[in-house]
Amino acid sequence: MKVDAIDRVIKDAIHVMESSKYKIYEISESARNELDALNRELQQVIEETTLTIQQVDKLELDYRRSRIRLTEVSRDFHRFTEEDIRIAYEAATQLQLQLTIYREKEHHLKMRRDDLQKRIRSVERQVERAETLVSQMNVVLEYLSGDLNQVTRMLESAKNRQMLGLKIIMAQEEERKRIAREIHDGLAQTMAHVVLRTEIAERMLSQENLDSVKEELSDLKGQVRDGLEEVRKMIFNLRPMALDDLGLIPTLHKFVQDFEEKSKIRTRFELAGREKRLPSEMEVAVYRLIQEAFSNVLKHAKATYISLTITFQKHMTQIVIKDNGIGFNVEEMESKMITSSHYGLIGMQERIDLLEGKIDIESKKGEGTKITMLIPINPEQREE
Numbered sequence: 001m002k003v004d005a006i007d008r009v010i011k012d013a014i015h016v017m018e019s020s021k022y023k024i025y026e027i028s029e030s031a032r033n034e035l036d037a038l039n040r041e042l043q044q045v046i047e048e049t050t051l052t053i054q055q056v057d058k059l060e061l062d063y064r065r066s067r068i069r070l071t072e073v074s075r076d077f078h079r080f081t082e083e084d085i086r087i088a089y090e091a092a093t094q095l096q097l098q099l100t101i102y103r104e105k106e107h108h109l110k111m112r113r114d115d116l117q118k119r120i121r122s123v124e125r126q127v128e129r130a131e132t133l134v135s136q137m138n139v140v141l142e143y144l145s146g147d148l149n150q151v152t153r154m155l156e157s158a159k160n161r162q163m164l165g166l167k168i169i170m171a172q173e174e175e176r177k178r179i180a181r182e183i184h185d186g187l188a189q190t191m192a193h194v195v196l197r198t199e200i201a202e203r204m205l206s207q208e209n210l211d212s213v214k215e216e217l218s219d220l221k222g223q224v225r226d227g228l229e230e231v232r233k234m235i236f237n238l239r240p241m242a243l244d245d246l247g248l249i250p251t252l253h254k255f256v257q258d259f260e261e262k263s264k265i266r267t268r269f270e271l272a273g274r275e276k277r278l279p280s281e282m283e284v285a286v287y288r289l290i291q292e293a294f295s296n297v298l299k300h301a302k303a304t305y306i307s308l309t310i311t312f313q314k315h316m317t318q319i320v321i322k323d324n325g326i327g328f329n330v331e332e333m334e335s336k337m338i339t340s341s342h343y344g345l346i347g348m349q350e351r352i353d354l355l356e357g358k359i360d361i362e363s364k365k366g367e368g369t370k371i372t373m374l375i376p377i378n379p380e381q382r383e384e
Helices: 003-075 082-144 148-156 161-206 210-238 241-245 248-263 280-301 330-336 344-354
Strands: 266-273 305-312 316-323 358-363 369-376
Touching: 003 082, 003 161, 161 210, 241 280, 248 266, 248 280, 248 305, 280 305, 280 316, 280 344, 280 369, 330 358, 344 358, 344 369
Parallel strands: 266 305
Antiparallel strands: 305 316, 316 369, 358 369
């Protein structure tokens, strides 16, 4: 293929992608505006629901009192006249009618609140998909806009530095998006809800409704605990502190246990050989390899069982991960790895290469998958 022909193809591709990128960006902005409007409406509905609930509570109390009053005047004919009975009856009837109206209003507001929350989650997913596409297109455009000679070299070899740089940028963008999504969906939502519940508690406190205030504060304490637990999980995912304090094996025990609880996939972790501490950087790399493999099983394998076996040898560490999932054709997967949007296997291969190790993948459709990784503890001393 001639250089000028490649140049024309790339320029046409850039033009089409630039046009598509702005269209996707407009869709994303429209979805963001809709999301902001829905959030504002949800806030108003929540506030109105709170006020309506308070009004219902007040009307229920007034209605109970009016019923008691009606019973009193109806029984004592000597003290109360027919006019007193009529007034008491009309007051009770009026309060009952108001209570029915406000209960119906409360019911509709709660339905509206639930509907808005569902719509918000749907729009958030739409925004996320649009941002993912824009991010991926930006990376590809940045790459295609580079020097043409680098592009031709990339076509000759898929393992050059530009391709590696592209994958690194993609991984960074995906990690940033994941962290932002976790903060938005978890901690940010919890904090917003805490603020709202605090305001409700303040209103109740001004009305000296101490029982309701205690209940609100109890719920508030639980939400703060949940938010703290979410932050701890985010910190652990970014950098498990147990790796530095306890080492690789205890950290993997916790990871496997948490994975089983979260995914409901039955897991088994076995250790062979004499356990030893590895260099800090190597422990992190091994942990990320296992984390990526388990993530791939969760996303794609539809497995009900996964096992992890680590064998410590003199100069080598062997890691074997098996699952009973749907499996895949290894040759087809290897041919699609470069163009695929899933970089799990590519990332694992690159980590193994950096550690000067080897990875072997055995899989057939319907027969599960087995991944074997050999990592030298000291690259200069290979196992004989």
